[in-house]
Amino acid sequence: QVQLVQSGLEVKKPGASVKVSCTASGYNIDSYGLSWVRQAPGQRLEWMGWISGYNGDAHYAQKFQDRVSMTTDISTSTAYMELSHLRSDDTAVYYCARYDTLEGMFDRWGQGTLVTVSS
Amino acid sequence: DIVMTQSPLSLPVTPGEPASISCRSSQSLLHSNGYYFLNWYLQKPGQSPQLLIFLGSSRASGVPDRFSGSGSGTDFTLQISRVEADDVGVYYCMQALQSPFTFGPGTRVDIK
Numbered sequence: 001q002v003q004l005v006q007s008g009l010e011v012k013k014p015g016a017s018v019k020v021s022c023t024a025s026g027y028n029i030d031s032y033g034l035s036w037v038r039q040a041p042g043q044r045l046e047w048m049g050w051i052s053g054y055n056g057d058a059h060y061a062q063k064f065q066d067r068v069s070m071t072t073d074i075s076t077s078t079a080y081m082e083l084s085h086l087r088s089d090d091t092a093v094y095y096c097a098r099y100d101t102l103e104g105m106f107d108r109w110g111q112g113t114l115v116t117v118s119s
Numbered sequence: 120d121i122v123m124t125q126s127p128l129s130l131p132v133t134p135g136e137p138a139s140i141s142c143r144s145s146q147s148l149l150h151s152n153g154y155y156f157l158n159w160y161l162q163k164p165g166q167s168p169q170l171l172i173f174l175g176s177s178r179a180s181g182v183p184d185r186f187s188g189s190g191s192g193t194d195f196t197l198q199i200s201r202v203e204a205d206d207v208g209v210y211y212c213m214q215a216l217q218s219p220f221t222f223g224p225g226t227r228v229d230i231k
Contacts, residue, residue, distance in 0.1 A: 044223065045162075045211055046222070061218065103154075104174070112167055
């Protein structure tokens, strides 16, 4: 069955970078996109961007354009999201989600990775 | 950016009774392919979001048929025909028509 398994809890200091991984199984990663969504405490879900599993093209939300990098490693069916220059308001649960670009839906989600930014 | 709003933000429900959540977008979600790029997700307590409805009215695989989506243009509705205890959580609508994809604020559904 389709599964997305994310890396574990991260605690970072302000100004540092974090890299979260998302390993896919049960489907061909190059047939779908992979999107990243975060949820700060008590806040709504916030879309950060997506990367094509087919050609590696990444598309970022303007808000994160200068600080985020999304990549994939097809050989290990793993996607990565790196966020730099962390601030306290980046504290959130970060989710990866399989993105069906034809039907515009996130149909499978990872379990989430809590990133805490604190001095 | 397309702004998504939902109402109500909190919805106490009685098991066996119907429930309805409204979602409104700041501009039409009609794609050039003729479909509305509007999804509904449910985030159960302590879990990741799960897809319920895509393209405005198509039920995702494994979703019970008591869930249905409808609407057009900028106004959409999620209906639960008979609420069950397992349906508690926060329901989000999301537009996937235009970057950045945006979510509504969520509607918290709990049992009375």
